[in-house]
Amino acid sequence: MTDSSPVDLFGPDWWDKVLAAWNASGCRHSLGGFGLSSFRVSDMDVERIWVYWDAEGNASRESAGATDVPTFSASRRDWLDFIDGRFTATAGVLRRRLHLEGSFRQVLPYTKAFNNLARVARPFV
Amino acid sequence: MPCERDRRWTLSTEVTASDLKALLVELEGEEAVVPAFAASVEPAALPALPQLDKPDWLSGIPRPYSWRDIAPFSPSSAVYFMDGYSDARIRLRESEEEILLQFWDKNTSIAASAPTVFAAGQEEVDHFTAVPPPLQPLARFPENTPDRYKRTTTYHALQVISMNMKAKDSDARLLIGLPYAEKYPELFFRTDIFGIDRRDESAASYGVVQSLTEFNESGGHKSPYTNGFPARSFFAIYHLIETPIGALFNKKATQMELQPSTDGKLALKLPPLPFNYSLINGPIPLFSVDEPDGQPIADLLAAHHNDQAAATVPTRDAWPWHGPSLEAIEPAIASARRRGND
Numbered sequence: 001m002t003d004s005s006p007v008d009l010f011g012p013d014w015w016d017k018v019l020a021a022w023n024a025s026g027c028r029h030s031l032g033g034f035g036l037s038s039f040r041v042s043d044m045d046v047e048r049i050w051v052y053w054d055a056e057g058n059a060s061r062e063s064a065g066a067t068d069v070p071t072f073s074a075s076r077r078d079w080l081d082f083i084d085g086r087f088t089a090t091a092g093v094l095r096r097r098l099h100l101e102g103s104f105r106q107v108l109p110y111t112k113a114f115n116n117l118a119r120v121a122r123p124f125v
Numbered sequence: 126m127p128c129e130r131d132r133r134w135t136l137s138t139e140v141t142a143s144d145l146k147a148l149l150v151e152l153e154g155e156e157a158v159v160p161a162f163a164a165s166v167e168p169a170a171l172p173a174l175p176q177l178d179k180p181d182w183l184s185g186i187p188r189p190y191s192w193r194d195i196a197p198f199s200p201s202s203a204v205y206f207m208d209g210y211s212d213a214r215i216r217l218r219e220s221e222e223e224i225l226l227q228f229w230d231k232n233t234s235i236a237a238s239a240p241t242v243f244a245a246g247q248e249e250v251d252h253f254t255a256v257p258p259p260l261q262p263l264a265r266f267p268e269n270t271p272d273r274y275k276r277t278t279t280y281h282a283l284q285v286i287s288m289n290m291k292a293k294d295s296d297a298r299l300l301i302g303l304p305y306a307e308k309y310p311e312l313f314f315r316t317d318i319f320g321i322d323r324r325d326e327s328a329a330s331y332g333v334v335q336s337l338t339e340f341n342e343s344g345g346h347k348s349p350y351t352n353g354f355p356a357r358s359f360f361a362i363y364h365l366i367e368t369p370i371g372a373l374f375n376k377k378a379t380q381m382e383l384q385p386s387t388d389g390k391l392a393l394k395l396p397p398l399p400f401n402y403s404l405i406n407g408p409i410p411l412f413s414v415d416e417p418d419g420q421p422i423a424d425l426l427a428a429h430h431n432d433q434a435a436a437t438v439p440t441r442d443a444w445p446w447h448g449p450s451l452e453a454i455e456p457a458i459a460s461a462r463r464r465g466n467d
Contacts, residue, residue: 088222090217090220090222090224090370091224093369093370094224094226094295094297094368094369094370095294095295096295096296096369100369100370103415104369104370104371105371105413105415105416105422108217108219108220108370108422109219109220110220111217111219111220111222112220112221112222
C-alpha cells in the first residue's frame with residue numbers, strides 16, 4: 001500500500017515517498033555505495049533533488065549537495081516513460097532521453113539498479 | 126553513282142535475304158556475286174551458335190558458380206566508394222546489459238592493391254594501397270588471418286580509408302580509418318596495443334579479397350591474372366564507437382567476413398554489391414578511450430556491415446573532400462609512437 005495523499009510529481013515530498021519505498025524494497029542493495037547523485041526535470045518548475053545512497057543502498061534525500069555529482073535530467077514525459085519501463089537507464093542515456101552529467105563509467109555498475117528504482121517509483125505516478 | 130550507292134546502304138533489321146539480293150543485283154548488275162548467306166538466310170532461320178565442348182576444368186566449378194562468374198581481378202590498385210549500414214550488439218560487462226547500435230553513412234572508402242599471388246610467408250609483405258596520410262599507403266594480410274586465406278592464389282590487399290557512420294536515433298558514431306585517426310590520434314597511432322598475435326603499428330584496418338579458384342597456367346605457374354573472381358573477402362577492423370555512454374575501442378581486430386548473397390555466391394566484382402559482412406571472431410573486448418590500458422568494459426557480440434549500392438559521391442564531411450590536418454595531429458602521433466617505444 002502506498003500513501004495516497006497528493007504530492008507534487010517529482011517534488012521533494014514525492015521523492016521522500018519513493019525513497020521510503022526503495023528502502024523497504026528488496027532491491028535497495030543494488031544501489032549500495034553509489035553515493036550522492038542528483039535529479040532534475042528539465043521542463044517542470046521543480047527543484048533539483050539530491051539523493052545519497054549509503055553502503056547498504058539505503059537512500060536519503062539531501063537538502064543540497066555538490067554540483068559535480070552524477071546528475072540525471074529528462075523531460076517530464078521521458079521521466080514518466082522511464083518509470084513506466086518503456087526504456088532502460090542505459091538505453092535512455094544512449095538515446096538522449098535521459099541526460100547524464102558526469103561519468104557514465106561511475107554509473108555503469110548501477111544501471112540495472114536505476115531500472116529497479118524506476119520500478120519502485122511506478123506506483124507513485 | 127557512288128553517292129546514290131552510299132545513300133542506299135542503310136540496312137535495318139527488317140532487311141531480308143531477298144531484299145539484300147535485289148540490292149546487290151541493282152548495284153552490281155546480274156553478274157553480282159550474291160553471298161550464300163544472302164541467298165538462304167531469313168531472320169527466322171538464323172542458325173544457333175555452335176555448341177562448344179566444355180573444357181574439363183569448367184565441369185569442376187562447384188555450384189552455385191558457373192563459368193560466367195570467372196573473371197580476372199582489376200589489374201591496378203584502386204579506391205572504391207560505397208554507402209553502408211552497420212549494426213553492433215554490445216554487452217556491457219558490469220551491468221550485463223545488451224545494447225544494439227545502428228549506423229549509416231555515405232562515406233565509406235576502401236583502397237585495394239594491385240592483384241598479387243599469395244605464397245607461404247607472405248603475411249607480412251606490404252602492398253601499395255592508395256590511401257592518404259596520416260595512413261600509410263600500404264596494406265598487408267590482417268593479423269590473425271584465418272588459415273583458409275593462406276592459399277597460393279590471387280588476392281587484393283585492402284585498407285579502409287574512411288568510414289564515418291552515424292546513428293539516426295542518438296549521437297553515436299562508428300569511426301574507422303581517417304576519422305578515427307583524426308579525432309583520436311593519441312590512440313590510433315599507438316604501437317603497443319593493437320593486435321593479439323601480431324603487434325600492429327596503428328589502428329589501420331586491413332582486409333583481403335581472395336580468389337576462390339586455384340588455376341595454373343599451362344606451364345604450371347600462376348600470374349596475378351590466372352585467378353580472380355569469384356572471391357572471398359574479410360576485413361580485420363579496428364573501430365572506435367562513440368556513444369553517449371562513452372567511447373569504446375577494440376585491441377583484438379574485429380574480423381568481418383563476406384557472406385554469400387541471396388544466390389549463394391560470394392564476390393563476383395568489386396565492391397561485391399550487394400554485400401553483407403558479418404562478425405566471425407566475437408566476442409571482441411571493448412575498452413574505454415578514457416582508460417585505454419584498463420580492463421575491457423564491454424564486448425562486441427555481433428556485428429554486420431552491408432549495402433545495396435555503390436556511392437557515387439561521398440558526402441562533404443568525408444574523404445576526399447575532408448581529411449585530417451596533419452599539422453594539427455602530428456604532435457599527438459609522435460606522442461603515441463613514443464609511448465609505444467617506451
